[in-house]
Amino acid sequence: MSKILTIIVVVIVAVGVLAGGYFSFSPPIEQRADTPNDESSAAAIRGEEAAYYKDIKxxxxxxxxxxxxxxxILIHEWWGLNDDIKELADRFANEGYVALAVDLYGGKIAANATSAREFSGEVRNNIDEAFSNLRAAVAFLRARSDVDKNRLASVGWCFGGGWSYQMAVNDLGVKGSVMYYGQFDPHDDFEHMRASILGHFGEKDTSITVDNVREFQAKLVTANGSHEVYIYPNVGHGFANSREGTNMAYSAEAAELAWTRTQEFLKKALEE
Structure with missing residues (x-):
């Protein structure tokens, strides 16, 4: 998927191993005095539909x-822009972010794995349209008076985690990209990348193996940015999505730890 542009790369990646089976490529993150959640609203957050690309809301x-x-920019799982992702957008807004949850399915929401596979396949078969959608999301946020246009990031889960990664690899205007168990290619050319990456992966994930994640970690050493990759013991794919108690892979402990690390990573990546 990556579009190649030759750019001189500066490597600023640190390598470390954390206790308990979690692996990181960056040193501990110090808390900023002026973090986004320090600015978060005392009033209730506001949530609404927003047309940001063609007729897509x-x-x-x-x-x-x-x-x-x-x-x-939040990018949904292969289920589509459902209530789970909207609730996550609300949660990010409560932390002091303007959060736009995009829709790569054009209004369709998968009712089961069969339709989810169909919808995600349609996106993979038309990646230029997906990139246009995501570029429009960046432009939409940059045009808003309540957004610092120089402090943008992306977060995605599963299918969306892969696309959050693509936003970094293809330099779509974000300073940080978070990928929850998203697909990647360790052989991608990272010369075009300027964003830092945070990856969350489950040790028991059968679709993204630990060996593949470690290969990805090693490749990130060659990339511009300050990157972190964590492998969560004894959890599988989708560990961060509770789906109202129906997801057997859900781990509250791992999900909350990943959320905390995501907030810390974003504060660092979006420093002014």
């Missing part, structure tokens, strides 16, 4: 307090 969640905030 995403879900926009904003802090209730007036101000200028970092912008986050």
């Amino acid at each position: 995403g879900y926009l969640a904003t802090p209730g307090k007036n101000g200028t905030y970092p912008g986050i």
